[in-house]
Amino acid sequence: MFERALKAKPGDLNASDYLGQTLLRLKKYETAETIFQQLVDANPQSGRALLGLGIAQSNLGKYNDALTSLSAAEKASPHDPLVYYYQGLVYHQLRAFDQSPALFSRAMALSPDLTPSARYYTGVAALMKLKKNSRRRSQPASRNRN
Numbered sequence: 001m002f003e004r005a006l007k008a009k010p011g012d013l014n015a016s017d018y019l020g021q022t023l024l025r026l027k028k029y030e031t032a033e034t035i036f037q038q039l040v041d042a043n044p045q046s047g048r049a050l051l052g053l054g055i056a057q058s059n060l061g062k063y064n065d066a067l068t069s070l071s072a073a074e075k076a077s078p079h080d081p082l083v084y085y086y087q088g089l090v091y092h093q094l095r096a097f098d099q100s101p102a103l104f105s106r107a108m109a110l111s112p113d114l115t116p117s118a119r120y121y122t123g124v125a126a127l128m129k130l131k132k133n134s135r136r137r138s139q140p141a142s143r144n145r146n
Helices: 002-008 013-025 029-042 047-059 063-076 081-093 100-110 112-138
Strands: none
Touching: 013 029, 013 047, 029 047, 047 063, 047 081, 063 081, 081 100, 081 112, 100 112
């Protein structure tokens, strides 16, 4: 349907955005990435397009690219809770458990609907940090002997 709308009216940003969102839901991430990149090229300040691009890149394992896109989305749409939520997910995938909780907290503050999922990931991050710290404490201290 959205593809037909684009053929009838090429360059329609709304139809492109809906097509990209649909492709994300269908897990066609490479095609979604292409659509959202075209949207960003046409409108570099579109927080929605940057968010979609970041989500597609994240699902393709392009985490650094995703963080770049999501950072730009944050600047364009600082009150969009999904931007912070997906930034948190990317940091979670990168095992950057020191950074993800603050992003999930911001997402929850902006949208209580995200609370159950964001709390789950915040809890996982806390657990992983505890495990990491406990491993450090259980390792014998290395001593320099001359």
